[in-house]
Amino acid sequence: MAEGYRDLIVWQRSVQMTVAIYRLTENFPKEEVYGLTSQLRRAGVSVASNIAEGWGRQSEGEYKHFLGMARGSNMEVQTQLVIAAELAMGDQAKLRLAEGLSHEVGKMLVSLMKTV
Numbered sequence: 001m002a003e004g005y006r007d008l009i010v011w012q013r014s015v016q017m018t019v020a021i022y023r024l025t026e027n028f029p030k031e032e033v034y035g036l037t038s039q040l041r042r043a044g045v046s047v048a049s050n051i052a053e054g055w056g057r058q059s060e061g062e063y064k065h066f067l068g069m070a071r072g073s074n075m076e077v078q079t080q081l082v083i084a085a086e087l088a089m090g091d092q093a094k095l096r097l098a099e100g101l102s103h104e105v106g107k108m109l110v111s112l113m114k115t116v
Contacts, residue, residue, distance in 0.1 A: 005055035010108035011048055014070070017101035018044035021077070024094040028084075036089065040080045046073035047105060064116045071109045077102050 002008050021044040025037040047070045054066025081099050084090055 005052045008051065008055075008112075010105060010112055011051045011055075013101055013108065014044075014048040014051060014074075014105050017077070017098060017105055018048060020094065020098040020101055024084075024090045024098050027091065028089050032089070036080060036084060036087075040077065040084070043073045043076040043080060046070070047077065051109075060116050064113055067109055067113045067116065071106065071113070074102055074106050074109065078106070 050070035054063040
């Protein structure tokens with residue numbers, strides 16, 4: 001059992017995913033700074049943040065609720081990465097890395113939600 005949220009592999013991977021998203025979006029077109037760049041970054045940050053916030057809550061029900069919110073934010077990330085790919089935005093290797101991490105985080109969240 002993890003002693004804190006930082007020990008959770010899913011939290012660690014979600015932080016890695018967010019860093020990958022920031023690196024991917026740093027070369028997006030400047031006109032997207034308030035569009036897809038901002039949306040992707042906020043959704044990515046939301047995944048790790050919701051995992052941490054849920055960990056700090058008082059009940060399993062609240063924890064599961066925040067894990068569900070993290071999962072929803074991760075679905076946003078996946079959708080936005082598809083849009084970025086369709087618009088040929090960003091480096092393809094960076095895009096694949098972010099997608100891979102997002103899919104891994106998604107599977108881990110589902111598994112964790114089943115055990116809570």
